[in-house]
Amino acid sequence: MKVLIAEDNLVSRRLLETFLRKWGYDIVITSNGREAWEVLQEPEAPNLVISDWMMPDMDGLELCRRIREMERAEYIYFIILTSKGKKEDVITGLEAGADDYLIKPFNQDELKYRVKIGERIIELERRILRLASTDSLTEVLNRRAFMERMEQEINRSFRENSPLSLILADIDHFKSVNDRHGHQVGDLVLQRFVSKLTESSRPYDFVGRYGGEEFVICLPGATGTESRTVAERMRKSVEEMKIMLPESSQSVRITASFGVVTLRLELEDSMDSLIGRADDAMYMAKREGRNRVCAAGEE
Ligand SMILES: [Mg+2]
Structure with missing residues (x-):
């Protein structure tokens, strides 16, 4: 499965890249919200985004809000990753439409399982979409x-x-x-x-x-x-x-x-x-x- 990373910090980006590749994901790497937004306009764009909050050009919150407003057939699961760990920050992130929130420095296993949750939700959604659009007897479109x-x-x-x-x-x-x-x-x-x-x-x-x-x-x-x-x-x-x-x-x-x-x-x-x-x-x-x-x- 494809995962889109948006992170301006080089060290953190490398870390995410290394882990996600190790876990078998196809990854697309960007260094700010604007680049990530552009990637999402392309056909076959990733359905799971891991994004930093504070980034130049377009921050993670703005990216998340834009994603929630966009018309797309498939759901985009959004994990925000940030060092902003106060309760109000978490709420702001969730309010913008993030599905999950991870505070830096993150634990490797925690990230791994949170990404797996996203993957499960995306697969469920695909299954529901397929069922909702198919005639059960003949398996063509309803x-x-x-x-x-x-x-x-x-x-x-x-x-x-x-x-x-x-x-x-x-x-x-x-x-x-x-x-x-x-x-x-x-x-x-x-x-x-x-x-x-x-x-x-x-x-x-x-x-x-x-x-x-x-x-x-x-x-x-x-x-x-x-x-x-x-x-x-x-x-x-x-x-x-x-x-x-x-x-x-x-x-x-x-x-x-x-x-x-x-x-x-x-x-x-x-x-x-x-x-x-x-x-x-x-x-x-x-x-x-x-x-x-x-x-x-x-x-
Ligand atoms: Mg940053």
Whole structure:
């Protein structure tokens, strides 16, 4: 795990560096709050900060306050390390948003275990985030997480003037699978269906469960033609799949209908209109006989 150190005192910095490396952490070293703040703006920045309080340019308290105000998906655990040991100082540090407080000169083992506490909290938070954003049956993004990520991708498309497409995929006659074979088989079918969608998508695409047997795939950078090719690949692989039922010689085959839509950059397209048009295209595929790909018209 990565740890960011902010400390202006050379001796103390070397000490922290030596210990943390010995304990197996990847470390990024800075000598004041401003440098540390800059490191935190980069992608893949550390989630755990050990910072001195008194530093030139930007002190540890200011760094901590800024971190608490910043919008970031993941939590940053902040340990303040200082020779200011009075009760009021401790309170000021915690008030600024520090998670923990260590008084210099620090005890090596105490630092080690306090860093471990931070590591545990960061891992718990990651686990919670993952659970909160995943559909438990199919392990793709749930609807809310998918929409959040797609919103970001749409904004990026407008910013960079790059294409973006969306595929809406719905299993044909899924209700009859459940009625004939029961919900356990229905769940298995959903899982296998999703694995086909995922296998047929490109590395930067992401899949979400939109509802029941309806799934969405966002294709950043894909034009209409490219996304239709991907959807057709998905349709074919679903059609060719034979799902063997557990403890039986029976198998199930399914097909699906696909609606494809591309973001209209010149029209300030919104996510709602994009999904609405994908939905229309998918229903057109259903109306025209299912097991097919329909693209939204360029009206
Ligand atoms: Mg200092």
